[in-house]
Amino acid sequence: MKNAENGRYLAVDIGGTAVKIGLVDGEGNFLHTAEYPVDFDGYETPVLDTVIKSCGIFLEEFDEDDDGEDGGVPLLAIGVSATGSINTVKGTVDGSAGHIKNWKGSRIKERLEARFPVPVYVLNDANAAALGEVWLGAAKGKRNVVAVTIGTGVGGGIIVNSELLLGANGFAGEVGHITVRYGGRDCPCGNTGCLEEYASMTALVSQVRQEIEEGRLEKFCEGEVNGRKIFEELKKGNEKLEQIADQWMDYIAAGITGFVHIFNPETVIIGGGVSSQQELFIDKVRQKALARMHPEFIPGLEIVAAQLANNAGMVGAVYYCRQRLGNL
Ligand SMILES: [Zn+2]
Structure with a gap:
């Protein structure tokens, strides 16, 4: 059978x-x-x-x-x-x-x-990863979850009452494309001022490169600046760089605060390579998000790093099969 x-x-x-x-x-x-x-x-x-x-x-x-x-x-x-x-x-x-x-x-x-x-x-992939975290990762057993992935872009997935929020066709959960700055930067999606343009790792890296090129920030590493090098430098306590990173995290926190107010989740999962930076990233974003939030949303709310890394999408896709086949 x-x-x-x-x-x-x-x-x-x-x-x-x-x-x-x-x-x-x-x-x-x-x-x-x-x-x-x-x-x-x-x-x-x-x-x-x-x-x-x-x-x-x-x-x-x-x-x-x-x-x-x-x-x-x-x-x-x-x-x-x-x-x-x-x-x-x-x-x-x-x-x-x-x-x-x-x-x-x-x-x-x-x-x-x-x-x-x-x-x-x-x-x-972002929806699948969110579902994977609910099955076996950072939001195991949680029923209402918002996952935000900070990478080349900003992706995400939303779980409501243990079900992935698909919307009419499965496109729901595009958390990177809410407008956070009216009339702001052009986004490849065709809109302007999208969260992704300010909160992705790409956005941080290009901002830092620009500050260096225009002489407002001293070059702090050999070769091209990337996310890993930025965080290595932040560990050393580069104040000017800290300010830039802080502003970037303000955008991430602003996005998360909005999602919490809409979905009232038990857990917000932050994914992407940078989520392994607990003190310099996850803890700070959590602090910033909580400072903006309506207080009644806070008790019981977890804001944590994703756990499944590279396999999250595959795990979530299997969990979705299990749900659809009624094997839960
Ligand atoms: Zn966009």
């Missing part, structure tokens, strides 16, 4: 450079993982073609009991976490970061279901 405990899931995380594939059991344990490049010919071979081929290779190699006969372990579903604007209802890519050619319009669910005999569920 097929059930969540005995079955297995194929988890697929499609990014701009590689597809990660995992065979995962019903408890979220990874039995096998592999990674295949998707950008080897500048996306001339459509990413989805590479993904389907890679899944076939992966299953042939690792899922020796794939048909579930003779007491083998059945594959119950395929959960996909993918980059871009993902229409979760249709399982399609409806919008895409411009640099990935042949990606927008990809019919992920339809094509994978045509190739493999199990249901396929598709989420965008």
